[in-house]
Amino acid sequence: MSLIEINDLHVSVDGKEILKGIDLAMNGGEVHAIMGPNGTGKSTLSYVLAGRDGYEVTQGTVLFDGKNLLEMEADERARAGVFLAFQYPMEIPGVATSTFLKAALNAKRREQGLDEIDAMEFLNLIKSKTKDLEIPYEMIKRPLNVGFSGGEKKRAEVLQMSLLDPRFAVLDETDSGLDIDALKVVSGGVNALRNPDRTFLLITHYQRLLSYIVPDYVHVLVGGRIVESGDKSLAELLEAEGYARFEENEAA
Amino acid sequence: MLASKRMKQLKAVKTMTARKLDVQMAFDDTYANAAGALPGAKESWVDGLRQTSRAILGANGIPGPKTEAWKYTSLNAVANTPFIPAKKVDDVDVSCIPLVAPILENAIKVVFVNGVFRGDLSDEFDDLGIGVALNPFSDVINSSPESLRNVLGSVMEPDKSFTAAMNTGFMEQGAVIHLASDVHLDRPVQFISIGASGSVPCAFHPRIEIVLEAGARATVVESHIGLPGQPYLSNSATEILLGERAVLNHYTTASEDSDAFHLGRTAVSVEKSAKYESFILSLSGRLVRREIQVRLEGDGAAATVDGAYGLSGKQHSDISSEILHLAPETISNQTIKGVLAGDTRGVFQGRIHVARDAQRTDGRQLHKALLLDRGPEVDCKPELEIYADDVQCAHGATTGEMNPEHIFYLMSRGIDEMTARALLVEGFLDDVVFKISNESARVLVLDMVKTWLAKQKILSVGEL
Ligand SMILES: Nc1ncnc2c1ncn2[C@@H]1O[C@H](COP(=O)(O)OP(=O)(O)OP(=O)(O)O)[C@@H](O)[C@H]1O
Ligand SMILES: [Mg+2]
Numbered sequence: 054m055s056l057i058e059i060n061d062l063h064v065s066v067d068g069k070e071i072l073k074g075i076d077l078a079m080n081g082g083e084v085h086a087i088m089g090p091n092g093t094g095k096s097t098l099s100y101v102l103a104g105r106d107g108y109e110v111t112q113g114t115v116l117f118d119g120k121n122l123l124e125m126e127a128d129e130r131a132r133a134g135v136f137l138a139f140q141y142p143m144e145i146p147g148v149a150t151s152t153f154l155k156a157a158l159n160a161k162r163r164e165q166g167l168d169e170i171d172a173m174e175f176l177n178l179i180k181s182k183t184k185d186l187e188i189p190y191e192m193i194k195r196p197l198n199v200g201f202s203g204g205e206k207k208r209a210e211v212l213q214m215s216l217l218d219p220r221f222a223v224l225d226e227t228d229s230g231l232d233i234d235a236l237k238v239v240s241g242g243v244n245a246l247r248n249p250d251r252t253f254l255l256i257t258h259y260q261r262l263l264s265y266i267v268p269d270y271v272h273v274l275v276g277g278r279i280v281e282s283g284d285k286s287l288a289e290l291l292e293a294e295g296y297a298r299f300e301e302n303e304a305a
Numbered sequence: 306m307l308a309s310k311r312m313k314q315l316k317a318v319k320t321m322t323a324r325k326l327d328v329q330m331a332f333d334d335t336y337a338n339a340a341g342a343l344p345g346a347k348e349s350w351v352d353g354l355r356q357t358s359r360a361i362l363g364a365n366g367i368p369g370p371k372t373e374a375w376k377y378t379s380l381n382a383v384a385n386t387p388f389i390p391a392k393k394v395d396d397v398d399v400s401c402i403p404l405v406a407p408i409l410e411n412a413i414k415v416v417f418v419n420g421v422f423r424g425d426l427s428d429e430f431d432d433l434g435i436g437v438a439l440n441p442f443s444d445v446i447n448s449s450p451e452s453l454r455n456v457l458g459s460v461m462e463p464d465k466s467f468t469a470a471m472n473t474g475f476m477e478q479g480a481v482i483h484l485a486s487d488v489h490l491d492r493p494v495q496f497i498s499i500g501a502s503g504s505v506p507c508a509f510h511p512r513i514e515i516v517l518e519a520g521a522r523a524t525v526v527e528s529h530i531g532l533p534g535q536p537y538l539s540n541s542a543t544e545i546l547l548g549e550r551a552v553l554n555h556y557t558t559a560s561e562d563s564d565a566f567h568l569g570r571t572a573v574s575v576e577k578s579a580k581y582e583s584f585i586l587s588l589s590g591r592l593v594r595r596e597i598q599v600r601l602e603g604d605g606a607a608a609t610v611d612g613a614y615g616l617s618g619k620q621h622s623d624i625s626s627e628i629l630h631l632a633p634e635t636i637s638n639q640t641i642k643g644v645l646a647g648d649t650r651g652v653f654q655g656r657i658h659v660a661r662d663a664q665r666t667d668g669r670q671l672h673k674a675l676l677l678d679r680g681p682e683v684d685c686k687p688e689l690e691i692y693a694d695d696v697q698c699a700h701g702a703t704t705g706e707m708n709p710e711h712i713f714y715l716m717s718r719g720i721d722e723m724t725a726r727a728l729l730v731e732g733f734l735d736d737v738v739f740k741i742s743n744e745s746a747r748v749l750v751l752d753m754v755k756t757w758l759a760k761q762k763i764l765s766v767g768e769l
Binding site: 105130164 | 709710711713714715716717718719720721722724725728729731732733734735736737739
């Protein structure tokens, strides 16, 4: 059985159908990439998986490790191992990044029956993670994402992912806004997390990311449906030709 | 029918006169008898200050909704409580005070219980170094009244503020800080004023005078707290004169007993290039009104007048602020944030006045209220009065509920909804608390906010 099974998923927002029947199965250890034109429902899919309010599932199912994901609250999903790196991470004034990271980590530890993390241990953990991702340590004392540059926000998302150690991570355009060096660092961070028990879903517009994090499968999402799937060569084809071919089909 | 209507009218008239009489009785009967014995009474100018203030009280009575400054804050409950002068209260158990008082690290603590100075609970402060004088108000006014001649009452304006008039009419104890030119007092001073009525409602009127000569620097924290019992009325007034280039950090916290009333006023004069940084924290008490008036008198004088309040149950909090730009290139900055739940009311009145000569002035004001449910009422009255033409002034006000996207972001990291809300509420207030530049004071206020939040059940109710 796959770690994630999405079957015939239909989702509406404000009465408008955005996802029109998604089928996707992802196994442990796999990296899947989703590409597609603007506004075709990629972020919508990521939010539905993460459990955001306001997305009405009108049809279909999502199983995570055999359990009905759609019945779980967002926080339960996260503690069960689902992680979404946001396309637009929220700025939260007044909440220090470190306070937030600690709360998130402790929520997970409680779920696992562990005690809250010791202050020193937390500090050391954060120090080593920020170093790996080349994030200035000072940044975690600042309010969460407030005033972070676009690239800093994306790195902070990857820091959170690496700290929470998810089984299924959706990265929604984590590459956009990163400079060339940061892209390498962040990709390195993701690659380091690749293992047989962990599954990634990368949403991206650029083939460049996929040359660093080489996907097992590439899917094309157009008009709320997956219209084609293939291996990494599909990304190269899209880079060269664009989406015109699929959009014509869609219109037809 | 007619008769009962008439009765009602009569009753209304009666309550109105009673309202006036109560003030006079409470303040003349019980207090005036002792007037001759009040510290400094032998000095005609001190006596004059008190007499004038009482005459104002007597003439005006307790302000009602028709008085513009009290439009949103009713003093009915104060008027209807028969307070006695607090010094008559003698059954106060002070043993628990160290447990309830928010203690500022490394501070020189000066403690008052019901307005009475308590040397036994305070730190030593006779010898704080050359140029530093910290003394009980009653000592100074008795033994060297001349030193206060141009200070006491110089900016308090009892004719404009009921709070100031009541304090000035009955001021008795308190403290005076004087720093000579260029003296930097490294240790912060913390005034802890504790209300404890015991079995009878009582009122007290602590008076603090702070004078920083040119170039002097200090940090002063005023912590107003209380013990459970009958309601008390804490009516404090703090008068501050800052000479050229002087820098004062002044943080006032009110975490009064839930039945208590607090009416406090701060009046500040800021000379050329001097800086006044302040923070008002209002967390508990049945009714808390903090008034602040800052006069930016000299070129380049600057003031930060921030604050935060948290309200639950049936609390009422009022922050009424006036910032007067009276000289060129003066700067003021104000952010006030409030969190409200339940049957509460939060009032912010913020007036910024820019005089004709105060060119190139910069004045900024922001009030933000966060409503945790549909119960609270927020009244925000910003007022800009600008008579100069070359100025930068901006004010803004928002009132809103919690941002569901923020809640989702935190929950998407595994944080449960209640914890997420608590973190966000804390963050909402901390955002302005972070502006406190003195570290130990900042830590103290952050702790107080955290403790307050932990006590609130409001955050456990899910739906807005
Ligand atoms: N609250 C909403 N109300 C109405 N339409 C919405 C709402 N949220 C999303 N949509 C619409 O749903 C569609 C899909 O949006 P989505 O963000 O999923 O696109 P995307 O594929 O991630 O695009 P991009 O590549 O630009 O990030 C868009 O047309 C968008 O305008
Ligand atoms: Mg998107």
